Amino acid sequence: ETGVTQSPTHLIKTRGQQVTLRCSSQSGHNTVSWYQQALGQGPQFIFQYYREEENGRGNFPPRFSGLQFPNYSSELNVNALELDDSALYLCASSLVGDRGDGYTFGSGTRLTVV
Amino acid sequence: SQQGEEDPQALSIQEGENATMNCSYKTSINNLQWYRQNSGRGLVHLILIRSNEREKHSGRLRVTLDTSKKSSSLLITASRAADTASYFCATAARTSYDKVIFGPGTSLSVIP
Numbered sequence: 001e002t003g004v005t006q007s008p009t010h011l012i013k014t015r016g017q018q019v020t021l022r023c024s025s026q027s028g029h030n031t032v033s034w035y036q037q038a039l040g041q042g043p044q045f046i047f048q049y050y051r052e053e054e055n056g057r058g059n060f061p062p063r064f065s066g067l068q069f070p071n072y073s074s075e076l077n078v079n080a081l082e083l084d085d086s087a088l089y090l091c092a093s094s095l096v097g098d099r100g101d102g103y104t105f106g107s108g109t110r111l112t113v114v
Numbered sequence: 115s116q117q118g119e120e121d122p123q124a125l126s127i128q129e130g131e132n133a134t135m136n137c138s139y140k141t142s143i144n145n146l147q148w149y150r151q152n153s154g155r156g157l158v159h160l161i162l163i164r165s166n167e168r169e170k171h172s173g174r175l176r177v178t179l180d181t182s183k184k185s186s187s188l189l190i191t192a193s194r195a196a197d198t199a200s201y202f203c204a205t206a207a208r209t210s211y212d213k214v215i216f217g218p219g220t221s222l223s224v225i226p
Contacts, residue, residue: 004156033213033214035216039154041218041219042202042216042217042218042219043157043202043216044216045213045214045215045216048213055213056213088154090157092155092157092214100151100212102159102162103147103149103157103159103214104149104159105149105156105157105158105159106156107155107156108155108156110153110154
């Protein structure tokens with residue numbers, strides 16, 4: 001299977017709840033990165049996983065956490081949701097050591113916190 | 115904080131014209147990438163240029179990189195209405211293994 005798939009596509013949660021977003025990496029890719037994109041802005045780097053370990057983190061609080069599984073799929077977990085967490089969450093996979101193709105992005109999960 | 119800054123923030127041109135977008139960045143990079151995003155959907159990788167390259171072409175796209183000025187430009191020739199999208203530059207820094215940081219983007223409108 002090629003391409004990056006994210007689920008769900010849309011999600012509405014209440015402030016204070018927890019959410020888990022999922023991502024299946026492109027076949028052959030071993031690195032997954034997560035980004036948060038607010039409306040009208042560029043994607044903000046949350047963190048990156050390589051070989052199931054966090055390999056770099058952006059300026060996001062600890063309530064944003066993640067996992068990468070042996071099959072290179074990944075989860076983004078956000079606890080204690082705040083209204084400002086409403087955004088498009090993007091997952092991107094890549095192959096470390098081969099940067100010729102850049103990142104392959106999924107279509108994103110649109111999270112709305114009410 | 116974002117590494118790259120695109121200029122202009124918004125650009126409106128007629129179909130058939132060329133569109134030029136610029137990107138400036140702050141620290142040394144391993145490579146610079148350009149992406150396109152249609153209406154809040156996922157980003158599509160357009161082209162990657164390495165720090166030791168000065169120019170790269172892909173179809174109607176031409177990217178230049180000037181590491182002395184820490185800047186890059188993306189030229190889309192003979193634009194089409196389908197090129198209407200947001201365009202982002204993104205940099206992979208030498209000190210961050212494969213982490214890619216995006217700028218705020220340029221919104222391009224191509225008027226038929």
